[in-house]
Amino acid sequence: MPVRPTTTPLLLAATTLLAAGTLTACGGGSGDDPDTVKISFKQSTDNQIRVMDTYLEDIKKQFEKENPGKKVKLVPIKAPDSEYYTKLQQMLRSPKTAPDLVYEDTFLINSDITSGYLKPLDTYLAKWKDWDQFIGTAKTAAKAADGKTYGVPDGTDTRGLWFSKAIFKKAGLPADWRPKTWDDVLEAARTVKKKVPDVTPLNVYTGKPAGEAATMQGFEMLAYGTGKDPLYDPAAKKWVTGSKGFKDSLKFVETVYKEKLGPDVSDALDPNFATRVRGELLPEGKLAINLDGSWLPQDWGKGAGHEWPEWSQELGLAAMPTQHGQAPGKVSMSGGWTWAIPAKADNPDLAFKFIETMQTKANAKKWYIANSGIAVRKDVAADPTYVKAQPGIKFFTDLVASTYYRPAYPEYPKVSTAIQEAMESVTTGDSSVEDAANGYDEEVDSATDGQVIEK
Amino acid sequence: MTSASPAPSAGPGGVAKTPSPPGPPHSAPPTAGPPGTRSRAPARVRRGLLRALPVSPAVVLLALFLAGPIGYCAYIAFTDLQLTGQAESSFVGLDNFREAFGDERFLNAVWLTLVFTFLSSIIGQNTLGLALATLMQRASKPVRTLTGAIVVTAWVLPEVVAGFLLYAFFRREGTLNAVLDFLHLPSQNWLFTLPILAVSFANVWRGTAFSMLVYSAALNEIPKEITEAAEVDGAGGWRRMWHITLPMIRRSIGTNLMLNTLQTLSVFGLIWVMTRGGPGNDSQTLPLFMYEQAFQKSMIGYGTAVALLLLLVGSLFSVVYMRLLRTEV
Numbered sequence: 001m002p003v004r005p006t007t008t009p010l011l012l013a014a015t016t017l018l019a020a021g022t023l024t025a026c027g028g029g030s031g032d033d034p035d036t037v038k039i040s041f042k043q044s045t046d047n048q049i050r051v052m053d054t055y056l057e058d059i060k061k062q063f064e065k066e067n068p069g070k071k072v073k074l075v076p077i078k079a080p081d082s083e084y085y086t087k088l089q090q091m092l093r094s095p096k097t098a099p100d101l102v103y104e105d106t107f108l109i110n111s112d113i114t115s116g117y118l119k120p121l122d123t124y125l126a127k128w129k130d131w132d133q134f135i136g137t138a139k140t141a142a143k144a145a146d147g148k149t150y151g152v153p154d155g156t157d158t159r160g161l162w163f164s165k166a167i168f169k170k171a172g173l174p175a176d177w178r179p180k181t182w183d184d185v186l187e188a189a190r191t192v193k194k195k196v197p198d199v200t201p202l203n204v205y206t207g208k209p210a211g212e213a214a215t216m217q218g219f220e221m222l223a224y225g226t227g228k229d230p231l232y233d234p235a236a237k238k239w240v241t242g243s244k245g246f247k248d249s250l251k252f253v254e255t256v257y258k259e260k261l262g263p264d265v266s267d268a269l270d271p272n273f274a275t276r277v278r279g280e281l282l283p284e285g286k287l288a289i290n291l292d293g294s295w296l297p298q299d300w301g302k303g304a305g306h307e308w309p310e311w312s313q314e315l316g317l318a319a320m321p322t323q324h325g326q327a328p329g330k331v332s333m334s335g336g337w338t339w340a341i342p343a344k345a346d347n348p349d350l351a352f353k354f355i356e357t358m359q360t361k362a363n364a365k366k367w368y369i370a371n372s373g374i375a376v377r378k379d380v381a382a383d384p385t386y387v388k389a390q391p392g393i394k395f396f397t398d399l400v401a402s403t404y405y406r407p408a409y410p411e412y413p414k415v416s417t418a419i420q421e422a423m424e425s426v427t428t429g430d431s432s433v434e435d436a437a438n439g440y441d442e443e444v445d446s447a448t449d450g451q452v453i454e455k
Numbered sequence: 456m457t458s459a460s461p462a463p464s465a466g467p468g469g470v471a472k473t474p475s476p477p478g479p480p481h482s483a484p485p486t487a488g489p490p491g492t493r494s495r496a497p498a499r500v501r502r503g504l505l506r507a508l509p510v511s512p513a514v515v516l517l518a519l520f521l522a523g524p525i526g527y528c529a530y531i532a533f534t535d536l537q538l539t540g541q542a543e544s545s546f547v548g549l550d551n552f553r554e555a556f557g558d559e560r561f562l563n564a565v566w567l568t569l570v571f572t573f574l575s576s577i578i579g580q581n582t583l584g585l586a587l588a589t590l591m592q593r594a595s596k597p598v599r600t601l602t603g604a605i606v607v608t609a610w611v612l613p614e615v616v617a618g619f620l621l622y623a624f625f626r627r628e629g630t631l632n633a634v635l636d637f638l639h640l641p642s643q644n645w646l647f648t649l650p651i652l653a654v655s656f657a658n659v660w661r662g663t664a665f666s667m668l669v670y671s672a673a674l675n676e677i678p679k680e681i682t683e684a685a686e687v688d689g690a691g692g693w694r695r696m697w698h699i700t701l702p703m704i705r706r707s708i709g710t711n712l713m714l715n716t717l718q719t720l721s722v723f724g725l726i727w728v729m730t731r732g733g734p735g736n737d738s739q740t741l742p743l744f745m746y747e748q749a750f751q752k753s754m755i756g757y758g759t760a761v762a763l764l765l766l767l768v769g770s771l772f773s774v775v776y777m778r779l780l781r782t783e784v
Binding site: 264265 | 538539622644646647732734735751
């Protein structure tokens with residue numbers, strides 16, 4: 001019996017078949033067509049939410065009409081945030097799968113730039129007159145360490161203090177509260193604690209369970225009010241350690257939880273606390289002051305689960321002050337998404353043309369209103385229809401002038417975790433501010449391979 | 456390639472999930488003539504090969520889809536590959552493992568994994584499952600059906616749903632504290648004060664049904680006569696359990712322990728939903744630690760090395776149980 005010869009072809013056949021299957025699965029669309037621009041974006045995992053799909057379909061029609069003979073192919077990726085990044089990063093690796101235009105989170109864009117996935121846009125931007133309409137800080141959102149810009153932001157978010165007017169009234173605090181310094185914020189919280197004992201005076205997200213919310217809504221809103229570049233020194237291209245601003249920010253967190261001005265520590269470290277703040281504590285009037293993002297009203301709209309249309313009368317808004325009230329007096333942090341062109345894109349020119357279509361003033365305004373985003377264009381920000389589209393939008397748009405983007409370089413996720421750990425240890429009282437800050441310094445030093453600078 | 460799962464599922468479910476691509480169309484074994492009986496050694500070898508032929512497609516598929524990814528993972532564990540933020544990765548030898556053993560958070564995770572496995576699987580699921588199965592042998596039919604239904608419901612619930620249920624049970628305004636308040640006992644935030652105990656309990660709640668089913672089957676296999684004879688001889692309940700039941704179902708105990716342990720070692724969703732590994736790192740078992748390193752800090756290489764170590768812990772347990780099974784035969 002010729003056993004051996006039979007086995008080998010069989011193995012070969014199986015392997016070939018499998019290989020063939022895999023190859024066809026991968027090489028779906030060849031991107032060689034010079035007249036088609038392929039666009040990848042994040043599609044909501046909730047089938048009912050089609051804001052972005054609808055918007056892009058609309059732009060696609062405009063684009064195809066204005067550019068006869070050119071085609072737009074939308075390639076949605078239906079996934080939650082973290083998986084979207086992973087899928088996108090895989091697509092960007094190969095010229096076979098790289099689309100011509102991608103939707104990139106400012107949180108990770110610098111990592112993808114370092115990986116060599118994206119193309120610098122400076123030559124395009126230099127010739128594009130609308131770029132002047134973008135606010136200065138927003139222009140830096142997708143600026144890499146090499147000084148080149150890799151993405152065009154399509155809106156942002158900002159952060160500030162939300163406060164309950166009813167609780168403030170009971171505590172004898174003004175309805176048009178405008179804290180000038182950190183002490184003003186703490187003082188208001190102390191007053192609430194004394195006069196209205198059964199509510200939580202002030203919420204500042206903290207600790208690892210809160211994740212990036214602790215870093216961005218909590219810590220960085222404080223740190224960026226202590227002075228210039230508290231986390232990363234762009235001139236030296238190094239991470240900052242041993243800074244006084246860092247310790248002062250930790251001190252603020254410690255004060256909030258030590259004096260019991262914040263939520264019960266065990267609540268603050270509950271991974272689902274943010275949901276409870278939006279769903280229960282604020283609407284039920286159990287929280288006086290909340291340091292949080294501009295997107296909260298999304299949860300209170302029609303059909304959003306916690307309908308609370310009266311929020312705009314019941315809640316007041318105040319900007320987060322800088323530490324001692326130093327200029328510019330207020331501080332905000334921003335994130336958001338940008339449109340970027342992959343390094344391996346086949347039709348980068350056409351892709352940029354598509355960005356230009358998306359970012360005409362009219363289209364940009366349409367987008368901001370549709371997704372309740374905060375405008376990063378001066379002309380839209382000043383437009384009355386945009387300003388009146390939603391209560392609170394003017395307040396948060398005005399914050400864009402004093403907002404900061406995170407130093408979202410590749411080491412950022414590790415630095416962010418280190419911040420959360422430092423916050424958590426002062427929140428629980430496990431370590432002093434000094435020890436927690438030292439722990440952070442060591443952590444950052446090892447996470448960034450010693451790319452640190454003492455300040 | 457970066458998303459190649461760095462966590463080869465240690466649970467028995469992993470095998471079943473292997474994708475099955477279209478097999479080779481002509482996989483039917485060629486009909487072999489009657490093997491030569493006047494055989495010397497080569498003929499025997501030939502016959503062995505011939506017999507292996509029908510299973511070869513399966514072996515190829517297993518190699519490609521199971522061994523392949525595991526092999527790739529093993530390779531990645533020796534590199535500094537990142538999810539993003541790096542132009543290219545390089546081979547770093549044993550660095551990842553050295554880092555793990557020098558990292559007190561890793562050692563903390565190992566310790567918590569052992570505590571979690573010991574409490575919830577070896578003590579909890581196993582003992583409780585046996586107790587339930589024994590009691591149910593004696594119970595009336597309606598009681599048996601009802602208990603069985605309740606326990607099995609906990610088992611078939613998706614991990615995340617079970618996680619939310621138990622989160623609601625343990626949280627500060629949760630059911631457990633409501634009951635304690637009612638009894639005038641002190642209540643506390645269990646997820647904060649005793650997180651590893653809370654998640655262990657959750658895992659017991661969820662996984663006991665499996666042990667119960669295994670032991671019910673095993674107990675049914677014990678011939679009635681033996682138990683009855685012992686009863687006639689005057690052996691009490693505990694003695695019968697110790698001298699008859701346990702030795703007779705020893706094999707099932709070994710199998711059950713092994714499956715339970717492997718499943719418990721890889722529990723992720725339950726803990727993630729309930730505590731996210733916190734507060735601090737007080738309930739961060741190895742799978743959660745691995746997830747944090749690989750996907751939150753995007754250090755795929757390091758995370759994969761941790762996953763390999765988890766695999767190692769799993770196989771150590773397996774070896775111990777295998778021994779247990781073998782000595783008994």
